[in-house]
Amino acid sequence: MTDSELVAARPRAAVAGKRERLVASATDLVHRHGVQATTLALVAKAADVPLGNVYYYFKTRDDLIRAVVDGHAQRIDELLAILGRGTTPRDRLAGLARNWADAADLLAESGCPIGGLSADLARLDGGLHECAGLLPRAVLDWATRQFRELGVPDAPAEAASLLARVLGAALLTNAFHDPALMSQEMRRIERTIDDLAAGAAGAR
Amino acid sequence: MTDSELVAARPRAAVAGKRERLVASATDLVHRHGVQATTLALVAKAADVPLGNVYYYFKTRDDLIRAVVDGHAQRIDELLAILGRGTTPRDRLAGLARNWADAADLLAESGCPIGGLSADLARLDGGLHECAGLLPRAVLDWATRQFRELGVPDAPAEAASLLARVLGAALLTNAFHDPALMSQEMRRIERTIDDLAAGAAGAR
């Protein structure tokens, strides 16, 4: 560790505390109420930071939203890295579905963080609009690699179908306030994956 | 036609003109920018109606949004009625998929009116929150009836899968700004329907 990193580390500890609290609060509010309804006053209050102080950490509101997106991107990468340790592509893809199934109650209550945020961003104009594809893209590319490794004929399309089912099921789960819908659809997705794995093995 | 209808019909013609323009403008703005971003000032301007006059037709903003939802519900019923004239359940379900496929460009640009609106409503609180399931429910029930008539074992789950794929694909199409994704997934859905029809026929 160099001197410059050392000195920078200490003041940043306090700074990071508030900054992280702001991003965490914003992430929660964006998830529950959407990007548009997430006001700086609400975020500041939830993070227990004075409103005026928010602008020390984020130049504009868009910067804060962008930080929320980046946080999700990072968590997605971590999740996919963990799932990547599964021994077979089949297990890894099933793990992805199970991850959403485990969150069924949360999804029924507040919708899917990824799907909801992407939809919100796609309807804005400005720099944030371009970020709409960021989060789904990471999952889509990962799933495509798994299907390819599985030996499925059209891996990209199969991955798109999988992600569409997951995000669509989450949307319906939220609209109907019914976690059972999510559990059911994720079980069916696991079956689809098994069928594809069996089909690819049979063609081999 | 009775006298009361006659006299009521004339003044209502002018009334309906503005009211309908307001609902049409609101529907368009809600579709493109979401419920939260749809302000009465924007709606009034787009409908060429003075802002203050909006409150003659709608007591509150929520009433106007509610009218937008009702309009969609009506159009969905009409669409499903038309699709219902298809000779086989397979044709009717394929028609549903084709309907979304035909709108690929619009979906890429502004997202799915039904999915986006439902997601928006689910994140509000108040009376509108309860309407979130209204639009998807109509499609889901219709599709369930078709799968049942097709002789598929678990018709409700199959219908949920179908609708999830459609809405999820629309969400991705919008996030990636890529109409091709929608076309591709709708073709694949048609194949799934064919497979299910063949499976049900084989089991008969």
Added chain:
DNA sequence: GTCTATACCCAGATAGAC
């Protein structure tokens, strides 16, 4: 770095002339 006070704008909604 922190926080109060506030500028400035735009939202939903209303009053009241016509």
Added chain:
DNA sequence: GTCTATCTGGGTATAGAC
């Protein structure tokens, strides 16, 4: 029925003391 002017609240952002 129609429309202008306006009230009130809450949004983003800034100024400036500490």
